[in-house]
Amino acid sequence: MRLEVPKGLEPKVELAIERVLNMFLREIKFEIAKEILKESELSEEQARELAKEVNLSAAKRHLE
């Protein structure tokens, strides 16, 4: 595939391509994450337990 870029617009086109590629990569990452999550056995209860621990530890560090 070839893209004809008018003279002087090359830097803008490069930036646009980079932006589109980043968006595309992000979409792919979320798709991969969804596939990974199919294997996860983490329960809501365990998530709550871990969150409680994290919040308490983070709060304590804020008190130091």
Place this chain on the structure above:
Amino acid sequence: MLLIVDAEVIFACLIKRGFSLELVKIAKDSGYRLVTPEYVFEEIRRREDKLLKYSKLERSKLWFILFLLLSEIESIPREEYREFEEEARENAPLEDFPYLALALKFKRLREDVRIWSNDSEFRRKSEKLVSFVSTKELALELGVI
């Protein structure tokens, strides 16, 4: 618009049948900025062993999702909200006050800020100062459910 994300929401992103991860993506696509106080991601990292044990995911797969979350949710340095900690301590359960302090900082900056949390006690105690949204409410708002 700004959402302060509770650690429970971050962990919920690792649940198979949950839709929190999808919500993170849709919220960002809808223009929300997602933030969390300093130390939250660090403390999550410290619980890697438990997360691996509970989720039964391979380490590389777990970290793939955690890195994705790190790229979507900004960790705000404590220095930026330290001055609001005292007020937050008086108006939130001990384990939740950093979230409220961060919210108060953005409120002072006249940002449209809400705390994304499913903790009813935290909400009851702090809602007089800052708005809250639960995962279900956010999903309804963004048309996910």
